[in-house]
Amino acid sequence: MPAEMSHLPVSTRRTFLSLVGALGLGGALAACGGDSGGVDTGGGSGGGKPTLKQWYHLYGESGTEQAVQRYAQGYDRATVEVQWTPGDYESKLSSGLLSDSGPDVFEYQLNVDMVRSGQIVPLDDIVGPVRSDYTDTDITATSLDGSIYGVKIVDDTGFLYYRKSLLAAAGVQPPTTMDELINATRALDRGGVKGLFIGNDAGVTPAFGxxxxxxxxxxxxxxASLTPDNKVxxxxPEAKDSLSKLRELAQSGSLLLxxxxxxxxxxxxxxxxxxxQWCGLWAMPKIKEAFGDDFGIVPWPALSxxxxxxxxxxxxxxxxxxxxxxxxxxxKDFVKWLWIDNAEAQEDFNLSYGFHIPPRKSLxxxxxxxxEGVAADALRIFNESAVAPNPMWTPKMKSAFADAATAIVRGGGxxxxxxAxxxxxxxxxxxxxAA
Known part of the structure; x- marks a missing residue:
């Protein structure tokens, strides 16, 4: 987690970290010294059982830590020691995976360097029998070089939230194209209320978040950033047009900054x-509390x-x-037991403490x-419109493209x-x- 976020509430930090994979902020776990925690191979509190170390980042949602401790206690083949990791989870995980005393099981987002450096093992044997119960998007996000390397435990996504009453008063419909979004943003900019909020950076600055x-x-x-055969x-022309439309939106004077x-x-x-506002599924309970039924959601609009x-x-x-x-x-058996077989725990983890989508389609x-209601719309939009991040898209690639987008959209470059x-x-x- 970037140092800039250390002053923020844990719920805000958790929201940011949940997006690491989606926005390309994760990347390779860089080599560094030290270690974080140990692996007990038997005895101790396990009464002769082997011990597994399971690592999580710090979730800010009340009750989540107690829930994962409870799940771990239900596994009878080993004593599972849960490490709840405040602070810079990525750096601690980097150190742990390079040592002999790091986690056995951990949560993160798949990236190419973890695979190519041999830090993680394929999980095709445990995912394969239930592969059809995951969306193609989830399988894409957890696969590389023909193998599946992870089991999704939480699905998050985002929407363009809008106030129904404000759109009705302005005589505009929920936008489905970029031109419609630009026109709606201008029409809604009145009475001290700006038309749209997509971030204080107009959605492009390569700063944290x-x-x-x-x-x-x-x-x-x-x-996409990379084609299916991993070319730029x-x-x-369509990508350039889309960036041009984002620049037009940013220069409209109707965005909240x-x-x-x-x-x-x-x-x-x-x-x-x-x-x-463009925001995440996790925000829906707070938005519903504020506005009741006076809001709706759509995905980000098409270019045209x-x-x-x-x-x-x-x-x-x-x-x-x-x-x-x-x-x-x-x-691997523990991951299968908890995140594939244990449907009750998976639904509990996603919906009892925060607001997320259980990755198993059946759940x-x-x-x-x-x-019901907007929540049902959210599930439909996720199933129809969610796109997986590409594990080949590294932090250096993300930074280079973000710099270009910032120069184009905010700097008029x-x-x-x-x-180029x-x-x-x-x-x-x-x-x-490729080397």
Missing amino acids: GGALLDLVLWTAGT GFTT GAPTDWWDPSAFTQELAAM ATVGKPATFLGGWTSMVSAKARDVDLA ASRAQKLQ DIDAEL KAQQAVEAELARL
Whole structure:
């Protein structure tokens, strides 16, 4: 977690961390010294049982830590010691995975360097029998080089939230294209309420938590940061048009900038500073508390009626098994027991403390909290429009593209020239990975 977030409430920090994979903020676990915790191979409190170490980042949702401790106690083949990790989880995990005393099982988001450096083991044997019960998006997000390396435990996603009454008063419909969004944002900018909030950086600055829309402007233009064969995908005419539309939106004067918190917090929307806001599923309970039924959601709009389609991101967390686990087979069995077989725990973890989507389709389709009203719309939008992050998209690639997008959208830079610089940096990274 970036140091800039250390002063924020744990719920806000948890929200940011849940997006690491979706926004490309995670990346390789860099080599560094030290270790974090140990692995007990037997005896002790386990009464002769082997011991597994299971690591989580610090969730800010009340009751979550107690819940995962309770789940762990139910596993009878080993004593599972849960490590709840405040502070910079990524650095601590990096250190732990490089030592012989780190976690056996841990949560993170898949990235190429973890796979290529042999830090994690494939989980095809435990996921394969139930593969069809996960969305294709979840499988894509947890797979690389033909193997599945993780089991999704939490699915998060985002929406364009809007006030129904404000849109009705302005005579506009929920936007489905970028032109409609720009026009709606202008029409809703009145009476001291700005039209739209997409972040204090207009969605593009490569600072912590920034770049909320960088993947979306590509997906909704029919492309992606990388093509399916891992070539640069952000230099197409459609991608350039989409960035141009985002620049038009940013220069419209109708965006809220300088809000007390950023896009991942619903305060700007619930305090009626903006009529629309891009935010996450996790914000829905607070928004419903503030407005009752006077709000709706749509995915990020398509580039146009004929190019691209609406989209949203796939975020959340994935359970993985360390290649340095003292007993890899036992660690895999525990992951299967908890995150594949234990349906009650999975639904409890996703919906009893915060507001998320259980990754198993069979659970999400029957979860009572996701069956009615806007929550049901959220599940439908997720199933129809969520796009998986590409594990090949490294932090260096993300930074290069974010720098280009910032120069284009906020600085008025030349689109072709800025994207050419980003392309050069991304291709250098792709060459490194291919070596």
